Amino acid sequence: MSKVRTRFAPSPTGRMHVGNLRTALYTYLIAKHEGGDFVLRIEDTDQERFFDEALEIIYRTLEKTGLKHDEGPDKDGGYGPYIQSERCKSGLYMKYAKELIEKGEAYYCFCDKERLESLKQNIGGKEIIAYDKHCLHLSKEEIEANLAAGKPYVIRANVPNEGVTTFHDEIYGDISQPNEELDDMILIKSDGYPTYNFANVIDDHLMGITHVVRGNEYLSSAPKYTRLYQAFGWEEPKYIHCPLITNEEHQKLSKRSGHSSYEDLIEQGFLSEAVVNYVALLGWSPTDNREIFSLEELVENFDYHHISKSPAVFDIVKLKWMNGEYIKAMDDEAYYEYALPVIKEVITKDYDLKKIADLVKTRIEIFPDIKEKIDFFEELPEYDIAMYTHKKMKTNSENSLAVLKDMLPRLEQLEDYSHDGIEAVCKAYIAEKEIKNGVCLWPLRTAVSGKQMTPGGAYEIIEIIGKDETIARIKKGIELLEA
């Protein structure tokens, strides 16, 4: 069996959509699982939409997600060039288009915009153009004359109106479509560039691609590609169409959803590994129940036969959970590196930021979550004294005030503001008064944080804010409770 070769063929038009990312991932995994090659090819035949930075985004995203390509524009493997606009310069696509014309499988079309416009019909609120093969019937002389006159033209595939075209997909099985439905698609545009459809077939063939992996949205145009392979007499690659990724409304993920691209997600504080892991599970599942996979583990376990057919909703809530799992599993230094800048956005005081970071590690799902959890360290918020009353802790304004008043001098005398030192003072007081932990610790934590919920308890917070701040905050609490 020949070596598996897959290709990821994005067009540089902007940020990488999660659907594209998943396609890239599956494409990579299919190759790597079989020890094959993963090729990167840039489809930039749309000169109007192309922009340089988009190319950078593709490289950066593949790099950051770990989807390393074996061949590509920056890594020649003997099948180059890997950028379609460069391939185009050699007249490659035109050559093949002309071959098709000679075979009667394609033809020149000189129809202008106006004529095409007149073919337009509105069906179900959508504008649809079905080309009427007008130029197919041009005589040789007319064609020559038009060409000689420099009249702009495109080259279209000549698809018969009878018969059925069938192709085989590894996931969906055989799919047939009446040829009548297949439009005479444009192969070469009037600017001389090939269309995506055409360039794709040519390049996949020339580059020896064995498995074509792409999104489900290409399913209905796939028979057109099959027609092209048949017209050339080439052997078709295996097709693997991935199910669609949708938004909560079960519609194709669009830019509007706010988390539709990899970069959006990274900006929102997600970890690259978590995104890759999550996206792998949208439309594929392993044989066991495992959910956490590194890229290497995915390579090992990925079997494309387990890709599902039905579309999957992109569930940001589950991604968050998974991201939280990744954060918890991070080693402390790596975690601190990510957490520190976020902490610094909120904390300007000279606190032990490492301790603060450790406190929130198990309590966040994405890094920006840190901010609202630690803001009270920086400044005691305004709070309602109702917070001192807690049924389960058996606290109320009165006993809370008493506790704070008792604890104030003890904490003023205390020198050792370490966790253990603070604990010792509190425990001694609790033992002495024969009260429950909560009766002392709840008001203390409340006074020192001004918050209903905090990462860490009284000991941890007091240790971090230190003696002066603790005393000040407790005095403030007493003041509020006495008012």
Place this chain on the structure above:
RNA sequence: GGCUCCAUGGUCAAGCGGUUAAGACAUCGCCCUUUCACGGCGGUAACACGGGUUCAAAUCCCGUUGGAGUCACCA
């Protein structure tokens, strides 16, 4: 609208003719605990519908309904 695809809890999903129909997220409750979180335990919740085939159907076939995709000189 034509064509194509899809159909198991709110979401991701296992399941390939015989199961008490897994598991995860979410949700709810309990435990742990100085709060929250983490962790542990448990609960609610699904085979779209109708016909076949079969001793037996979530699994196979047909239809219905629903959803999606696609119908560009975009990819």
